[in-house]
Amino acid sequence: MEFDVCPLTAPRLARGWRPGGMQLGYLIENRIDEVYVLSAPGPLETYVPVHDTGGFDRARTPFGAYDHKLDQVKGTTGPFSSHPDELRINFNALAHPNPDLAVVFAGFDLAASRLREPLFVVPSEDVPDVCTRHRCATCGRTHWQFVANMSGHSRDRASRYQVGLAELAPSRWPSWKPRLGLLGLSTVLTEVGTFFERQFDADFLAASTGDEVLMAPAPDLFGRDRLVLSKTTRAWVSLAIKGSTATSKQVIEANVPRRTFLAHPRHYLLIQHYERDRSAFHPWTWLMSSGDFQSLATGRAQYLHFATSLNATDNRWAPFRIPTASVGAAVRDLMRTRAARRAA
Incomplete structure (x- = not known):
């Protein structure tokens, strides 16, 4: 301001x-x-x-x-x-x-x-x-x-x-018609979630060109953890950031509440794993559109469920693996792709 x-x-x-x-x-x-x-x-x-x-x-x-x-x-x-x-x-x-x-x-x-x-x-x-x-x-x-x-x-x-x-x-929003109420939504913020979000902030800002504006929800209630906008175009992408620090038989899992999940072509999921024994992030991260996630995730009562072996290369989630070191640049490039599509 x-x-x-x-x-x-x-x-x-x-x-x-x-x-x-x-x-x-x-x-x-x-x-x-x-x-x-x-x-x-x-x-x-x-x-x-x-x-x-x-x-x-x-x-x-x-x-x-x-x-x-x-x-x-x-x-x-x-x-x-x-x-x-x-x-x-x-x-x-x-x-x-x-x-x-x-x-x-x-x-x-x-x-x-x-x-x-x-x-x-x-x-x-x-x-x-x-x-x-x-x-x-x-x-x-x-x-x-x-x-x-x-x-x-x-x-x-x-x-x-x-x-x-x-x-x-x-x-x-003159034609706004509410889609649903907030009854039952949790307002609890978790330390683990904040850890992964701040790591993404650092990665993205290191890769940014100066045209991007990174924003965070306040309060964090609706399942979208970051919004990235362009200063010079109308391009934007949003992210739900999910992280895991516990593995069972080298399997990483993440749950997304159905109630706050609404797929959109510009909304993506970023799923990462932090290895406590090495005090380092796993070298692979999963980045996918919300539409792909909705199609491939399994249902567990109130949640959509993601699960994969940390080193799997041939399951349904494998096409969405990217090097963890390139996360910031990958999201930045999604912005450029959106801007190019708008211009076309």
């Missing part, structure tokens, strides 16, 4: 403490997360950046829809102008145009600890038409400036982008 770059000082709180822009930005982002969840007609998947360098502050989709909408947040706590209904935000970074990306301009009332209403949700392609270049009297630098009237009666150029807090999620 980009917090208002001017004025250069934030309002004081009790006892004279002055929160910084990063702290206030984090606060505003989390308040917007709350508004999305409370205004959504069904379960909402939310992803946050693992490395905040791509201009995407959040990615969200209705559960199981794979219809990702991206947010870049610009916020301010004031001080506001003499006009009580005016929202004025100065910022430096202009979003790369993307049909799935919106810039959310938000005012936050620090004294009341709440977002001001309405928000302004501007498609990234429209931002240059809504904002102006402005030389700041405070710091002497030139910024982009967003100015809007929040009264609801104005007909300025930002007025058509007003969105009430209760309408935020429906405004992004």
